[in-house]
Amino acid sequence: xxxxxxxxxxxxxxxxxxxxxxxxxxxxxxxxxxxxxxxxxxxxxxxxxxxxxxxxxxxxxxxx
Amino acid sequence: xxxxxxxxxxxxxxxxxxxxxxxxxxxxxxxxxxxxxxxxxxxxxxxxxxxxxxxxxxxxxxxxxxxxxxxxxxxxxxxxxxxxxxxxxxxxxxxxxxxxxxxxxxxxxxxxxxxxxxxxxxxxxxxxxxxxxxxxxxxxxxxxxxxxxxxxxxxxxxxx
Numbered sequence: 001x002x003x004x005x006x007x008x009x010x011x012x013x014x015x016x017x018x019x020x021x022x023x024x025x026x027x028x029x030x031x032x033x034x035x036x037x038x039x040x041x042x043x044x045x046x047x048x049x050x051x052x053x054x055x056x057x058x059x060x061x062x063x064x
Numbered sequence: 065x066x067x068x069x070x071x072x073x074x075x076x077x078x079x080x081x082x083x084x085x086x087x088x089x090x091x092x093x094x095x096x097x098x099x100x101x102x103x104x105x106x107x108x109x110x111x112x113x114x115x116x117x118x119x120x121x122x123x124x125x126x127x128x129x130x131x132x133x134x135x136x137x138x139x140x141x142x143x144x145x146x147x148x149x150x151x152x153x154x155x156x157x158x159x160x161x162x163x164x165x166x167x168x169x170x171x172x173x174x175x176x177x178x179x180x181x182x183x184x185x186x187x188x189x190x191x192x193x194x195x196x197x198x199x200x201x202x203x204x205x206x207x208x209x210x211x212x213x214x215x216x217x218x219x220x221x222x223x224x
Contacts, residue, residue, distance in 0.1 A: 027161040028094040032223040041161050 002063045006034040008052050024046055036063075078213070093220045094164030106155055109148035116143040117201065122172040141201075162223060169222075170215030177211050178204075 009019050009030075016034070020027045025044065032038035039061075040048065049056045098106070120137050129137070156167045188194045 025160040026094040028164055028220075028223065029160055031152055032162055037223050038165075044161060 001039045002036055002061045003033055004059050004061075005030070008054075009034075009058065010027075022051060044056065074203070074210055078206065078210050093163055093166040093216055095159045095167065096216065107148075108149055108153055109144045113141045113144040113148060116144055116200030166216065166219040166223065169219035170212055173218060174208055174211045178208065181207070 005019075009016070014022075016027045018028045020030045023030070023044065029040075030037065033040055045056050045060060049059055052059065068208060074177075121142050123137055156164055159167065182199065185194060185197065185199070
């Protein structure tokens, strides 16, 4: 799955650690999502969508 | 004798891995960045189990125990050991989803390799090899810990 998380995070001028703290996950999790190595669970994807006030499909896209 | 050599080799390998692991932090999951207090709280029951195991071994050398009592004393370390496992399970449940996945990957790696290793040793025993070798708990614990570290590193690399 492709994600626009890095782009959205950088627009807010947050570090990976800042975003991790806001979402209650580890920095490694944010890095893995940003590099498309890990697909977040639905609850985490919803949390990310709520934080950036965007629909999920605007942040994550199926690359299949 | 074989056991001591093997346990010593595993301990030396563990030490090397620890040193390399500290030097190359990205090999290990962030969930393992524990404070000294958390690390102590997590491992306290393991230390109790270790102390009970040594005490039981010493106690069982003394004569005059009935068989049921000998069995109970021999198995006594399993009680604090089970509290240790419960603590580890609780710690894994408290991790975030990626860290949990890394730990589950590491635990699956340990289970698979230990299963194959035990089967391999048993097959070799059956064929007449490694007669002097038996799985002591010290050796099994050291190997489990070593495999868990390798499992953590392998599982972490997938997401690094």
